[in-house]
Amino acid sequence: MALMRSLLLAGSQSRWLREQATRRRFVQRAVSRFMPGETVDDALAAARTLQDTGIRTVFTYLGENIADPSEADAVTRHYLDVLDRIRMMNLRAEISVKPTQLGLDLGSELCYANLSKIIEHAGSQSVVWIDMEASGYVDATLDLYRRSRAARPNVGLCVQAYLYRTQRDLESLLPLDPAIRLVKGAYKEPASIALPQKRDVDESFFELAQQLLAARLRGVNVRVALATHDTALIRRLTEAATSMGLPKDAYEFQMLYGIQRAEQLRLAKEGWQSVVLVAYGSFWFPWYMRRLAERPANIFFVLRNLFAT
């Protein structure tokens, strides 16, 4: 299983594979399980349907590691437009951006300038989430977050439970009254900086979540988003939060579109905040490969689509 994960994550970086896969209809059909469609209209329509069931949305426009400032500018303008459309449609929705899609590889000033435009346009009521990418970007992403948070309140950050450093990072972030999305971590990292065993990552997620919930209990103004599809962990977390005396609306769960739909609905129905991240766009290959690596059984869906008529 670990070997399969490594192969899939290595494959996610391959330009050749990306070009092959994006042309194949059976792969496109398999991808549609996790994406309502490639266009922003598809994503907005999915959010409307989710909202009718009490589920909020976070949009992400797929893309990463752009190599030209004009591309980063186009992505920024795209997000400004999406924010306008969210407002026009009265959707309870936010957005999540990747620093390397806003130009981080080309310089942190360029990335910060683009990010600031988006955060400012979102307005104080709508948090702009910053995704966390591979470990080489963590310091730069934390800097971006600190600068952005000092300027405006409506910005959130993703942190990864598999990194040894995250407990310390959270300690230093909590005084900023942050919005934090905790995830397990989706990239291929060496054992020198990230927990290699999945069960240890699960445990680290539980401990870091408790660190966040305890801060909430002490009155720290932290927005706690627990982003996992792990139903056993979700149950443990809700039990821990309840025994700490935290109400259901003191924290939220975030999941990806198309994964654990029944659990997303159950949480919303039973009074927790349930949020779904909807990804869209044509640059889905590396993102999709990370989804396959999370659950190699998903390859079955790709193969099934190969033989479907």
Ligand SMILES: Cc1cc2nc3c(=O)[nH]c(=O)nc-3n(C[C@H](O)[C@H](O)[C@H](O)COP(=O)(O)OP(=O)(O)OC[C@H]3O[C@@H](n4cnc5c(N)ncnc54)[C@H](O)[C@@H]3O)c2cc1C
């Ligand atoms: C809202 C959101 C935002 C994220 N943002 C980031 C980010 O910025 N940076 C980052 O590194 N990672 C991000 N991730 C991905 C995250 O790091 C994990 O890789 C991913 O969530 C899988 O871990 P898990 O906690 O769901 O549990 P796992 O223990 O991997 O899975 C638990 C169960 O969930 C189901 N499941 C999980 N993944 C899949 C899948 N792909 N297909 C089908 N079923 C699945 C299966 O039933 C599985 O048994 C994000 C995840 C979410 C939900």
